[in-house]
Amino acid sequence: MWMTANSRDIRQLNRVVAKVLSGMKPPENLTVTQWAECKRYLSTEASAEPGLWRTSRTPYLRAIMDAFSDPKVRHIVFVAASQVGKTEVINNMIGYIIDQNPGSILFVHPTTIDAREFSKLRIAPMIRDSPALRRKIAAPKSRDSGNTLLQKTYPGGILTLCGSNEAHALCSKPIRYVFGDERDRWALSAGTEGDPWELAMARQTTFYNAKAVEVSTPTIKGSSAIAASFAKGTMERWKSQCPHCGEFHEIQWKNIRYTAKETVVNHERTYTIEGDVLWCCPGCACTSNEAAMKKQPARWEAENPAAYANGVRSFWLNAFASPWASWESICLKYQNALGDTNKLQVVYNTCFGMLWENRGETQDPETMLGRRDVYDAELPEGVLVLTAGVDTQDDRFEYEIVGHGHFGETWGIEYGVIMGSPDDPAIWDSLDMMVFDRVLRFKDGLGLKVSRSFVDEGGHFTEQVRMRCRDRIRKKVFCIKGAAGPDRPFTDKPKKMKIIVNNRYLGTCWQYQLGVDSGKQMIMDNLRVETPGPKYCHFPLRDDYGHAYFHGLLSEHLVPEGKTRQRWVWQKIPGHQRNEPLDCRNYALAAFRTLPVNLDAKDRQLQKARGKAVDAPPAAEPSPARPAPKKRKDALERYFNEW
Numbered sequence: 001m002w003m004t005a006n007s008r009d010i011r012q013l014n015r016v017v018a019k020v021l022s023g024m025k026p027p028e029n030l031t032v033t034q035w036a037e038c039k040r041y042l043s044t045e046a047s048a049e050p051g052l053w054r055t056s057r058t059p060y061l062r063a064i065m066d067a068f069s070d071p072k073v074r075h076i077v078f079v080a081a082s083q084v085g086k087t088e089v090i091n092n093m094i095g096y097i098i099d100q101n102p103g104s105i106l107f108v109h110p111t112t113i114d115a116r117e118f119s120k121l122r123i124a125p126m127i128r129d130s131p132a133l134r135r136k137i138a139a140p141k142s143r144d145s146g147n148t149l150l151q152k153t154y155p156g157g158i159l160t161l162c163g164s165n166e167a168h169a170l171c172s173k174p175i176r177y178v179f180g181d182e183r184d185r186w187a188l189s190a191g192t193e194g195d196p197w198e199l200a201m202a203r204q205t206t207f208y209n210a211k212a213v214e215v216s217t218p219t220i221k222g223s224s225a226i227a228a229s230f231a232k233g234t235m236e237r238w239k240s241q242c243p244h245c246g247e248f249h250e251i252q253w254k255n256i257r258y259t260a261k262e263t264v265v266n267h268e269r270t271y272t273i274e275g276d277v278l279w280c281c282p283g284c285a286c287t288s289n290e291a292a293m294k295k296q297p298a299r300w301e302a303e304n305p306a307a308y309a310n311g312v313r314s315f316w317l318n319a320f321a322s323p324w325a326s327w328e329s330i331c332l333k334y335q336n337a338l339g340d341t342n343k344l345q346v347v348y349n350t351c352f353g354m355l356w357e358n359r360g361e362t363q364d365p366e367t368m369l370g371r372r373d374v375y376d377a378e379l380p381e382g383v384l385v386l387t388a389g390v391d392t393q394d395d396r397f398e399y400e401i402v403g404h405g406h407f408g409e410t411w412g413i414e415y416g417v418i419m420g421s422p423d424d425p426a427i428w429d430s431l432d433m434m435v436f437d438r439v440l441r442f443k444d445g446l447g448l449k450v451s452r453s454f455v456d457e458g459g460h461f462t463e464q465v466r467m468r469c470r471d472r473i474r475k476k477v478f479c480i481k482g483a484a485g486p487d488r489p490f491t492d493k494p495k496k497m498k499i500i501v502n503n504r505y506l507g508t509c510w511q512y513q514l515g516v517d518s519g520k521q522m523i524m525d526n527l528r529v530e531t532p533g534p535k536y537c538h539f540p541l542r543d544d545y546g547h548a549y550f551h552g553l554l555s556e557h558l559v560p561e562g563k564t565r566q567r568w569v570w571q572k573i574p575g576h577q578r579n580e581p582l583d584c585r586n587y588a589l590a591a592f593r594t595l596p597v598n599l600d601a602k603d604r605q606l607q608k609a610r611g612k613a614v615d616a617p618p619a620a621e622p623s624p625a626r627p628a629p630k631k632r633k634d635a636l637e638r639y640f641n642e643w
Helices: 007-022 032-039 061-069 086-099 112-129 196-202 225-231 305-310 327-337 341-350 365-370 425-436 462-471 516-527 547-553 580-593 599-609 635-642
Strands: 075-080 105-109 151-154 157-163 177-181 211-216 236-241 256-265 268-280 287-289 298-302 312-317 385-393 396-404 410-419 439-441 447-456 477-483 495-501 504-515 556-561 567-572
Touching: 032 061, 032 086, 061 075, 061 086, 061 312, 075 086, 075 225, 086 105, 086 112, 086 157, 086 177, 086 211, 105 112, 105 196, 112 157, 177 196, 196 211, 211 225, 225 312, 256 327, 268 327, 298 305, 305 312, 327 341, 341 516, 365 547, 385 425, 385 580, 396 425, 396 580, 410 425, 410 580, 425 447, 447 462, 447 580, 462 477, 462 495, 462 504, 477 580, 504 516, 504 580, 516 567, 516 580, 547 580
Parallel strands: 075 211, 075 312, 105 157, 105 177, 177 211, 236 312, 385 447, 447 477, 477 504
Antiparallel strands: 151 157, 236 298, 256 268, 268 287, 385 396, 396 410, 439 447, 495 504, 556 567
């Protein structure tokens, strides 16, 4: 039979046999690093330095990759800042498995969307541009290729990508290799099946040579899954040798020294770093610049070397070791994030490689009482715009008028309570007199009116509030609805809402939806500023800003939610039952955020009214003629767009 077979049949048979034998071929005597330096090619769309992999660019990755080749190591943990190459560590290990030591791989991401994006932007280009991998995995367009977005088949195994919330993918069949990316962003439970990482690890039970790798940027202290895993391993940190004393130390943010210069242009602040950014050795106190330290010998040092006997190596690395992130750029990111808790957390996690300790710190009422000022008039100097926030209760309105100046500096102007039911026209007349129509004056007699007011529509009088705000739209009075949640934007575009009273349609009004958690964080950040100027909060030495006001303003704090402590929520502090001052301040800040006002122009306008010479702004280029607006059926909508 073999003698009569034609050459075409023989070639086809050889291809089939070769594919089977390739999965049985023993691995070459290569570590992951050696394999990458010979066979891994970086892609143009995934790397700023495409071409053959060079470990010399990131020497700190060598030990991490080679730990994967160590038969005694079963579990690798890598806590990493951004721009240090942590993604490429995983890719090199996966490439090594496919080409050298095949077995089934489960690669878990926070969500399925993340898995799809990683497959398209990282895995597919790596296979395409690395010939050793391209020969093992069929082209995605070929028939029955076994190469889909979430599954890649190769001789001896299959790569499966999934999200951490997919229980069926995490507990179905045995897996030799498990990879977890961005562990701190994973779902707390895979459906109703429990912890995703434990489910994935359970699938390795039958493999004596199984390996697990988890990688993540650190997040919040006390609730970081990757930090907990790091503590179970060797706890290794990358340390550089001081050129002065010869000791090895980790380069940490607390030992960085620099000088920042602030420049103000058109009331906008920018920063530059003057001179070199220096590292102060904690051993000898001598300083060295970035160029010198990046040429110094460096090595991994373990704090818990005994964990190696348990097969667990763990590594922690910050961005000061990165060849792509300069020390100056890190300092500038920190400088620009000051005063904003959310931005600071990003810098701590992604640059400093540090856990963020969200203590929910706030000032105390007694401290704030001592910070009050004596205003020499209703409006102190520096105020350029007024806004108001009104909180609605079943038996009263509480309001605050807030003054705003440059750089987020604010002044509490007046806090008041108007008793009455929100469906009573008389209480709205009082609001008109005390807030919406009122003119407040500076010492020289110039006056300002409230430019925009936000009124809470929550409670039992939603439709009545909407109707009264609709009647006052020319006074820039809008109803608002607050929504909790850390991912909600502070302000968004207004929406048209129906007004229905006693099952009768009375028209529409404009409603703003606010992410109140973002506003609360902003308020607490600003209250921590202790020097008058940018973001400082001024309060008058008066009874309306007394102990009760500050008890309400400081009535909430951030606390971790649930047993996992992964999510932080705002809760009332025990003994602080009334939070209306916090809500009113929140609404007033949101009103300012949505106000189309040029503070520089407003400042010039006030100076001109006082008879002071004001330099005219540069002449603007003539704008093209705008087409006449189309007629709209709704008068309110027409007014809002014109205004």
